[in-house]
Amino acid sequence: MIAVLKAGTTDKQIENLSAWIRSQGLDVHLSKGSVHTVLGLVGDTAKIDAELLESLDIVDSVKRISEPFKSANRKFHPDDSIITVGNTTVGGKDFAIMAGPCSVESEEQVMEIARAVKAAGATMLRGGAFKPRTSPYDFQGLKADGIELLLKAKKETGLPIVTEIMNANHLPLFEEVDVIQVGARNMQNFELLKELGRTQKPILLKRGLANTLKELLMSAEYIMAGGNENVILCERGIRTFETYTRNTLDLSSVPLLHELTHLPVIIDPSHATGVARLVKPMALAAAACGANGLMIEVHNDPAHALCDGAQSLTPDAFADVTAAVSKVLDAVKGL
Ligand code: PEP
Ligand code: MN
Numbered sequence: 001m002i003a004v005l006k007a008g009t010t011d012k013q014i015e016n017l018s019a020w021i022r023s024q025g026l027d028v029h030l031s032k033g034s035v036h037t038v039l040g041l042v043g044d045t046a047k048i049d050a051e052l053l054e055s056l057d058i059v060d061s062v063k064r065i066s067e068p069f070k071s072a073n074r075k076f077h078p079d080d081s082i083i084t085v086g087n088t089t090v091g092g093k094d095f096a097i098m099a100g101p102c103s104v105e106s107e108e109q110v111m112e113i114a115r116a117v118k119a120a121g122a123t124m125l126r127g128g129a130f131k132p133r134t135s136p137y138d139f140q141g142l143k144a145d146g147i148e149l150l151l152k153a154k155k156e157t158g159l160p161i162v163t164e165i166m167n168a169n170h171l172p173l174f175e176e177v178d179v180i181q182v183g184a185r186n187m188q189n190f191e192l193l194k195e196l197g198r199t200q201k202p203i204l205l206k207r208g209l210a211n212t213l214k215e216l217l218m219s220a221e222y223i224m225a226g227g228n229e230n231v232i233l234c235e236r237g238i239r240t241f242e243t244y245t246r247n248t249l250d251l252s253s254v255p256l257l258h259e260l261t262h263l264p265v266i267i268d269p270s271h272a273t274g275v276a277r278l279v280k281p282m283a284l285a286a287a288a289c290g291a292n293g294l295m296i297e298v299h300n301d302p303a304h305a306l307c308d309g310a311q312s313l314t315p316d317a318f319a320d321v322t323a324a325v326s327k328v329l330d331a332v333k334g335l
Helices: 011-023 050-054 107-119 144-157 168-174 190-197 213-225 253-260 269-273 276-288 315-332
Strands: 002-005 027-032 037-042 059-063 083-085 088-090 096-100 124-126 161-164 179-182 203-206 231-235 265-267 293-297
Touching: 011 027, 011 037, 050 059, 088 096, 096 107, 096 315, 107 124, 107 144, 107 315, 124 144, 144 161, 144 168, 168 190, 179 190, 190 213, 203 213, 213 231, 213 253, 231 253, 253 265, 265 276, 269 276, 269 293, 276 293, 276 315, 293 315
Parallel strands: 096 124, 096 293, 124 161, 161 179, 179 203, 203 231, 231 265, 265 293
Antiparallel strands: 002 037, 002 059, 027 037, 083 088
């Protein structure tokens, strides 16, 4: 349930009303937007008399939210959420570009790629240290050493780092990581999501291989319900019967998610297609349809990458993509 407050309502009045709502056993979510101030009531709202609430002087209107996701709901927070990550932001007007190798392989590799993606306009460095691999015999990542190498690259380039967590027990290793990624395979690892909800770290939540947008939003809700509202959603393609691509990129998720939620939405055209030459056209389409950013895999030697070489761009190809993306962003501005 949400209560839209009248213009001119004072902080004291908001606090009094919030205290009363809490006394009814509910949580209150306050959103002071550019147009409206909205109080979101979270919990069992059946016991709240909506008519009584609406009759209060400071309340303009009361609506029940039928969707099961509340904190992530656009109705709770009409303005776009803007998530601060180090010296950059994700959401609103800014366009985030996270780029780097699928996995961190060595110091030389990650440093060379970090410098190159920074020069080409990346706003964050990505790189997997803990890798979720289909085969237990494949390279599993450098783990804690991989995070150390990412931190080294961050120190030199100033780029905030994004890396995936697979087990909540590893959280102490992520203290200096700027954005913690929850990969597609863990989108519904609810215990992990709850644990991340207890932190204040920005979380990049990737859509599961066969999950609906509603399920993605419910997973975001798990993190937000714990008190961490810093969630970035990522569409990375879903399983279909198509085999020419690794997954099928669902670009309609971008405008749909923007309707349903205030959280930023980025596109990962690398995992979505699995094919390096398809990354540029899909990145351009993502920029054109309103995505808040991209995550792109870049490798200095794709042919010898320990993971996902076929979808990895060379630094030069990545620079070509970022230049083209900025042209698309300029072209669609204000449309
Ligand atoms: C990744 O970003 O390296 C990754 C494993 O992606 P996904 O979880 O989308 O497969
Ligand atoms: Mn990968």
